Amino acid sequence: MDNPGRFHFRASASRLREVTAYFLRLGALGFGGPVALVGLMEKELVQERRWLSKEEMRDVIAVAQSLPGPLAIQVGIFVSYLRAGFWGAWVGGWAFILPNFLIVAALGALYVRFGGLSWMAALFYGVSPAVIALILHSCWRLAKLGMDDWLQWAIAAACFVVTIALQAEVAILFIAAGLVGLGYYGTLFRKAPPAAGTALALLPLAKAAMPPVATPSLLGKLFAFFLKAGSLTFGSGLVIVPFLEKGLVQETGWLDPHQFLVAVAIGMVSPGPVVITATFVGYVVAGFWGAVVATLGIFLPSFLLILFVAPILMRHRGNRYVQGFVKGAYAAAIGTILGAAVLLGRIAIGDWLTAAVGVASLVALFRWRISNPLLIAATAVVGLVAFPLLQPAWVFVK
Numbered sequence: 403m404d405n406p407g408r409f410h411f412r413a414s415a416s417r418l419r420e421v422t423a424y425f426l427r428l429g430a431l432g433f434g435g436p437v438a439l440v441g442l443m444e445k446e447l448v449q450e451r452r453w454l455s456k457e458e459m460r461d462v463i464a465v466a467q468s469l470p471g472p473l474a475i476q477v478g479i480f481v482s483y484l485r486a487g488f489w490g491a492w493v494g495g496w497a498f499i500l501p502n503f504l505i506v507a508a509l510g511a512l513y514v515r516f517g518g519l520s521w522m523a524a525l526f527y528g529v530s531p532a533v534i535a536l537i538l539h540s541c542w543r544l545a546k547l548g549m550d551d552w553l554q555w556a557i558a559a560a561c562f563v564v565t566i567a568l569q570a571e572v573a574i575l576f577i578a579a580g581l582v583g584l585g586y587y588g589t590l591f592r593k594a595p596p597a598a599g600t601a602l603a604l605l606p607l608a609k610a611a612m613p614p615v616a617t618p619s620l621l622g623k624l625f626a627f628f629l630k631a632g633s634l635t636f637g638s639g640l641v642i643v644p645f646l647e648k649g650l651v652q653e654t655g656w657l658d659p660h661q662f663l664v665a666v667a668i669g670m671v672s673p674g675p676v677v678i679t680a681t682f683v684g685y686v687v688a689g690f691w692g693a694v695v696a697t698l699g700i701f702l703p704s705f706l707l708i709l710f711v712a713p714i715l716m717r718h719r720g721n722r723y724v725q726g727f728v729k730g731a732y733a734a735a736i737g738t739i740l741g742a743a744v745l746l747g748r749i750a751i752g753d754w755l756t757a758a759v760g761v762a763s764l765v766a767l768f769r770w771r772i773s774n775p776l777l778i779a780a781t782a783v784v785g786l787v788a789f790p791l792l793q794p795a796w797v798f799v800k
Contacts, residue, residue: 431673432474470633475704479709482495509682529778548736549736557583562740647662656683
């Protein structure tokens, strides 16, 4: 097997090239969310290219799942690290991100230029309820992967209620839930470590024609905000949704609620991780350089965690205290995502048609497993056709 060894390799030019080529392609064509992307990497890099063994891939997924940050990106960075060393991790990771950055920045430019037009409002009238369905479906898939017992569901329910009651994500919930998990799974209550089948061992309208001037102060605030966000997306990139809604809509006022739904839609239907929403938000707030600094901020923690923390976790992954903390935080992520879906649903669903689109989208996702881009395209057509006829009070452009 062409295997670089766990931590003993050198970044040859040929390996840097192959890592770059592979992740550029995956970043441009990788639809389906974190579970699908990780599954594709396992198929292509373990079974076909034999870059690493099946056991090593399981370890990579488990460690990435144990850390905050978008799962697929972190698995990609870690695989690149094993394949081509320290610099390979940087090259492979940014190659994975680059195609998605270009696509979403271009969409941001189009949105800023044409966002105030009625056809754009009609477009997202149909798309927004589909976004809620996508969040719910993705959350269901994540719950199947990592929710194992009554305590995790109790934690998820508590976080769901708190998120709804406060109408915002509370970051301390993740730490508190992790400590509850550490105490329960790592002590006398549970004499054995969690079963190997957990998520640890598997895998989961612009108001102005031009964006604000990208001043150093604004760029600095954007970078700091997304750097914090990138450090708190524990369990799935979807966890960033309630965090961003609180920061971007409630605290800074950089986006209104409907603009925020558009940003989430862009993140969910473009290739790559959901957190690429940051690129779109950065462009809407501060133009191209806003997109650059937001993207750097959201992904930088993933590189640092994989390069400096992941090797330590790799050695201690079997520790039941570590596993217990992760299980608790994972459950908190599920509850918070569901709470965010309810809060966003109040914005997205404003009449009988948007409710019908939301329900039909859920049916299509569960019954026929329709792809995200196809679902968004279909609901966009519904919006374009129905919005001019109904002229609902629920609109994007104020």
